[in-house]
Amino acid sequence: MKYTPNSPAIVEDMLRSAGFNSLDELFSDVPEAIRLDRKLKLGPGRSEIELTRELKGLAAKNLNTEDYPCFLGAGAYDHYIPAAIDQLLLRSEFYTAYTPYQAEINQGILQSIFEYQSMICMLTGMDVANASMYDGGSALAEACVLACANSKGKKVLLPDTVHPEYQQILQTYAISGKMEIVIVPSTAGVCDLEKMISLIDEDTACVVIQQPNFFGHLEEVEKLADAVHRNKGFLVMAVDPISLAILKPPADVGADIVVGEGQALGNSLSFGGPYLGFFAATKKFLRRLPGRIVGQTTDTEGRRAFVLTLQAREQHIRREKANSNICSNQALNALAATMYLTLIGSTGLQAIAVRCHQLAVYAARELEKAGLKLKYKAPFFREFAVLLDDPARANRRLLENGIIGGYELEDAMLLAFTEKRTGAEIDQLVAVLGGEA
Amino acid sequence: MSKLIFEKNLKGSNSFTLPPADIPEVDITSSIPASFLRETAPALPDISEVEAVRHFVDLSHRAYGVDNGFYPLGSCTMKYSPKINEWAARLPGFTSIHPYQSVETVQGAMELLYNMQNMLAEITGMDAVTLQPAAGAHGEMTGVMIIKAYHQGRNDQGRTKMMVPDSAHGTNPATANVVGYDVVEVKSNRRGLVDLEDLKSKMSPEIAGLMLTNPNTLGLFEEEIQDIAAVVHDGGGLLYYDGANLNAVMGISRPGDMGFDVVHLNLHKTFSTPHGGGGPGSGPVGVKSYLADYLPVPMVDKKDDKYIFVYDRPLSIGKVKNFYGNFGVIVKAYAYILALGAEGIKDAAQQAVLNANYLRQHLKKDYHIPFDRLCKHEFVATAKRQVDENGVITLDIAKRLTDYGFHPPTVYFPLIVKEALMIEPTETETRERLDDFLQAMASIAEEARNHPEIVTNAPHNAVITRVDEVTAARKPVVKWEDDS
Numbered sequence: 065m066k067y068t069p070n071s072p073a074i075v076e077d078m079l080r081s082a083g084f085n086s087l088d089e090l091f092s093d094v095p096e097a098i099r100l101d102r103k104l105k106l107g108p109g110r111s112e113i114e115l116t117r118e119l120k121g122l123a124a125k126n127l128n129t130e131d132y133p134c135f136l137g138a139g140a141y142d143h144y145i146p147a148a149i150d151q152l153l154l155r156s157e158f159y160t161a162y163t164p165y166q167a168e169i170n171q172g173i174l175q176s177i178f179e180y181q182s183m184i185c186m187l188t189g190m191d192v193a194n195a196s197m198y199d200g201g202s203a204l205a206e207a208c209v210l211a212c213a214n215s216k217g218k219k220v221l222l223p224d225t226v227h228p229e230y231q232q233i234l235q236t237y238a239i240s241g242k243m244e245i246v247i248v249p250s251t252a253g254v255c256d257l258e259k260m261i262s263l264i265d266e267d268t269a270c271v272v273i274q275q276p277n278f279f280g281h282l283e284e285v286e287k288l289a290d291a292v293h294r295n296k297g298f299l300v301m302a303v304d305p306i307s308l309a310i311l312k313p314p315a316d317v318g319a320d321i322v323v324g325e326g327q328a329l330g331n332s333l334s335f336g337g338p339y340l341g342f343f344a345a346t347k348k349f350l351r352r353l354p355g356r357i358v359g360q361t362t363d364t365e366g367r368r369a370f371v372l373t374l375q376a377r378e379q380h381i382r383r384e385k386a387n388s389n390i391c392s393n394q395a396l397n398a399l400a401a402t403m404y405l406t407l408i409g410s411t412g413l414q415a416i417a418v419r420c421h422q423l424a425v426y427a428a429r430e431l432e433k434a435g436l437k438l439k440y441k442a443p444f445f446r447e448f449a450v451l452l453d454d455p456a457r458a459n460r461r462l463l464e465n466g467i468i469g470g471y472e473l474e475d476a477m478l479l480a481f482t483e484k485r486t487g488a489e490i491d492q493l494v495a496v497l498g499g500e501a
Numbered sequence: 502m503s504k505l506i507f508e509k510n511l512k513g514s515n516s517f518t519l520p521p522a523d524i525p526e527v528d529i530t531s532s533i534p535a536s537f538l539r540e541t542a543p544a545l546p547d548i549s550e551v552e553a554v555r556h557f558v559d560l561s562h563r564a565y566g567v568d569n570g571f572y573p574l575g576s577c578t579m580k581y582s583p584k585i586n587e588w589a590a591r592l593p594g595f596t597s598i599h600p601y602q603s604v605e606t607v608q609g610a611m612e613l614l615y616n617m618q619n620m621l622a623e624i625t626g627m628d629a630v631t632l633q634p635a636a637g638a639h640g641e642m643t644g645v646m647i648i649k650a651y652h653q654g655r656n657d658q659g660r661t662k663m664m665v666p667d668s669a670h671g672t673n674p675a676t677a678n679v680v681g682y683d684v685v686e687v688k689s690n691r692r693g694l695v696d697l698e699d700l701k702s703k704m705s706p707e708i709a710g711l712m713l714t715n716p717n718t719l720g721l722f723e724e725e726i727q728d729i730a731a732v733v734h735d736g737g738g739l740l741y742y743d744g745a746n747l748n749a750v751m752g753i754s755r756p757g758d759m760g761f762d763v764v765h766l767n768l769h770k771t772f773s774t775p776h777g778g779g780g781p782g783s784g785p786v787g788v789k790s791y792l793a794d795y796l797p798v799p800m801v802d803k804k805d806d807k808y809i810f811v812y813d814r815p816l817s818i819g820k821v822k823n824f825y826g827n828f829g830v831i832v833k834a835y836a837y838i839l840a841l842g843a844e845g846i847k848d849a850a851q852q853a854v855l856n857a858n859y860l861r862q863h864l865k866k867d868y869h870i871p872f873d874r875l876c877k878h879e880f881v882a883t884a885k886r887q888v889d890e891n892g893v894i895t896l897d898i899a900k901r902l903t904d905y906g907f908h909p910p911t912v913y914f915p916l917i918v919k920e921a922l923m924i925e926p927t928e929t930e931t932r933e934r935l936d937d938f939l940q941a942m943a944s945i946a947e948e949a950r951n952h953p954e955i956v957t958n959a960p961h962n963a964v965i966t967r968v969d970e971v972t973a974a975r976k977p978v979v980k981w982e983d984d985s
Binding site: 065066067068069070074075077078079081082083084087090091092093094095097098099100103104105106107108109110112115116118119120121122123124125126127128129130131134136138139140142146148150151152154155156157158159160161162163164166167168169170171172173175176177178179181182183185186187191192193195196198199200201202209227229230232233235236237239240241242282308309310311312313316325332333334335336337338339340350356357358359360361362363364365367369370371373374375376378379380381382383384385386387388389390391392393394395396397399402403405406407408409410411412413414415416418419421422423425426443445459463468471483486487488490 | 503505506507515517518519520522523524525526527529532533534537538539542543544545546547548550553554556557558559560561562563564565566567568569572574577579580581582583585587588589590591592593594595596597598599600601602603606607608609610612613620623624635636637638639641642646649650665670671672674675676677678679680681683684721722724726727750752753754755758759760773775776777778779780781782783797798818819820821822823824825826827828829830832836838839840841842843844845846847848849851852854855856858859861862863875877899900903908909914928929930931932960963964965966967968969970972973974977978979980981
């Protein structure tokens with residue numbers, strides 16, 4: 065297949081018209097020594113029929129969550145996606161557009177982002193949200209960079225109940241020398257408040273807490289917020305957006321910056337991406353946020369209009385003085401999230417959150433009845449770890465029984481529940497895991 | 502004026518429901534302490550499915566994508582996104598796999614990633630590739646972190662500065678800063694290329710490397726690239742390739758052969774994945790063998806006919822994002838590369854360069870072209886004549902182009918050219934479409950001469966007129982407030 069539309073005869077005409085004799089002449093400025101003197105080793109082009117065969121073949125080698133009930137979570141969740149979303153995402157005015165630099169011809173995209181920002185603020189209770197970031201982990205790293213850039217200190221304190229990949233990403237970003245990451249051991253599956261608070265000092269730029277945490281449990285946030293605020297640092301929270309239907313908004317427990325993985329909002333699992341990171345903050349960060357922000361204004365005739373705004377924060381203006389190099393966002397994923405929240409609505413989101421929780425509670429009770437023990441006792445939202453001698457073996461047995469099991473910890477399995485799961489599926493899960501007790 | 506979704510609220514009209522529960526529906530207050538629970542529900546819109554669908558269709562009518570028409574945004578490579586790629590990325594075997602499934606259950610996805618790493622290594626002339634970074638700027642950051650880790654690994658601690666040309670994308674200096682480097686700007690010479698003498702004078706043991714785009718942001722090939730590489734390498738630095746403009750040279754010249762040590766690619770530019778109104782993209786990074794150990798974890802490898810993740814890489818910079826990269830985007834780019842094959846990839850580059858030179862040659866009748874010689878996939882024109890003669894500026898021309906049904910070029914970039922219009926037609930445009938654009942540009946030049954107010958007041962056909970950006974920034978309104 066080729067997607068170049070001009071015929072060889074037209075190409076010849078164009079070459080002459082532009083003052084060239086051959087296609088090769090168009091590359092006379094590339095020194096001979098660095099020209100590739102052979103074909104790329106990519107094989108021949110494929111017809112569309114060959115392509116469909118080849119890609120279907122690869123897709124068929126993957127077990128997928130449409131065919132197998134899935135109890136994996138740990139940062140990516142198998143939620144139901146209303147059918148309308150993909151139909152709408154396929155409108156190519158959306159998906160083949162660029163970043164809406166030219167406001168007049170891209171009001172639709174700008175408005176959708178403004179609606180997204182508004183919804184993220186509704187969920188989190190924060191004052192401002194950006195137009196989205198790459199994913200939960202990198203959004204958390206950007207949040208800590210922001211906290212450090214606006215604080216005298218550069219210490220970032222976090223309990224080891226934060227997602228292990230988020231911890232790794234933070235450590236990677238710290239190669240800048242502008243952040244010092246301190247990971248504090250937890251007790252009983254939740255943050256050790258006393259230890260954390262004792263480590264907060266004037267060099268602490270921020271404290272990070274994940275709610276619910278990596279193990280699914282709920283963290284006591286208010287005391288941490290008070291302690292870090294007393295030392296003029298910031299509280300950064302990473303949250304599960306589905307949980308915000310029933311849990312206190314982060315603004316109410318003292319968060320200064322709120323981030324999270326937005327995949328659960330209408331985006332497919334897709335083997336880990338593309339997802340979106342949401343990023344919200346209090347007013348004081350309005351002019352310091354990383355990434356794109358859409359603002360409401362008027363046109364010259366006084367009509368409401370939307371535009372990319374506060375661009376003086378961004379890399380193309382600040383260049384080497386910018387605190388973030390981000391120049392894109394995850395607009396299409398954010399659009400999916402906006403559609404999701406619109407189609408589900410408040411009561412729908414609450415129903416989903418409650419169902420996830422009830423299924424988790426049911427599973428925990430049934431597993432305990434079968435003689436298994438939960439790893440930790442703290443209250444959880446929709447995820448918890450169950451102790452097992454050999455989680456890998458248990459997962460193999462689940463797979464033999466047509467079930468994609470949970471995330472393997474050293475001595476336990478982290479199980480997640482979405483509204484797609486049923487009591488019957490959980491009974492099957494318990495029947496297999498019960499044999500491991 | 503179009504209403505916001507929140508203004509279309511009709512209490513009780515949302516009818517989303519879950520299936521009946523087959524478990525006891527316990528009250529959440531019995532299992533979650535009240536101190537954790539919110540008192541009022543978030544005020545999301547309450548709207549029926551049909552009205553929600555109409556809302557988003559209405560928004561789509563007020564958006565402009567490549568499928569709507571010509572999109573010559575310089576440096577953005579707005580080529581056609583083949584539909585088969587969208588189909589491929591939507592196969593349930595790709596959309597519905599969890600990133601933590603055991604590798605035995607996702608061998609098809611692993612094979613695709615493995616093949617993609619190898620194909621991109623071949624196209625760039627690099628030895629190893631990571632697919633993890635989520636976007637171009639993210640790839641840049643990953644690449645510059647690798648440069649930093651390399652110097653640190655050699656205990657070469659004095660290299661605290663990164664060189665960036667004055668024509669560079671804003672992300673280059675921003676990336677250098679984010680990774681903890683001071684930025685040293687290298688001048689362009691009169692031909693629009695890196696000034697070799699200036700480069701030599703700035704190379705020192707404090708320099709970690711040079712970030713370069715080739716062809717550069719003026720669309721000009723850095724003809725002295727081998728000398729540039731020698732200066733940087735002889736001084737102990739590394740050479741970084743910003744892949745924004747790779748579309749011009751794929752299959753013709755490879756960054757690895759030009760002397761670059763690290764490369765990032767933009768799958769959403771060069772490899773046709775749609776830009777999505779701002780994302781998602783994908784920014785793979787390729788490196789030469791001596792930098793391979795620093796690539797992020799995990800890498801995909803093949804062992805005894807089985808594809809595996811390799812996490813045990815002690816020198817790795819770590820992880821830059823969750824999981825393994827924007828897989829759904831990678832599937833689309835993979836389908837694109839397979840479809841084109843070796844010859845199609847080269848053909849794409851040739852046609853992109855031809856289209857750009859065709860436009861350049863015919864546009865100079867009406868517009869100033871500061872570097873009027875053989876260009877690659879893009880070139881820079883300016884509104885100099887229009888400004889001098891009638892006070893019509895680049896922004897006016899951009900806005901007027903939308904009345905003619907075209908997306909405007911990139912404007913006011915690169916910064917080293919005043920009143921720049923950076924034009925990148927890409928290879929997927931017909932001559933007819935290019936001629937229409939030339940005709941529109943000629944008409945606008947004519948209007949600028951005879952009726953400048955038509956241009957300075959444009960657009961006339963858009964759903965809104967020009968927006969008040971100053972008030973937007975001075976008194977920011979960044980979310981909807983319920984005034985009722």
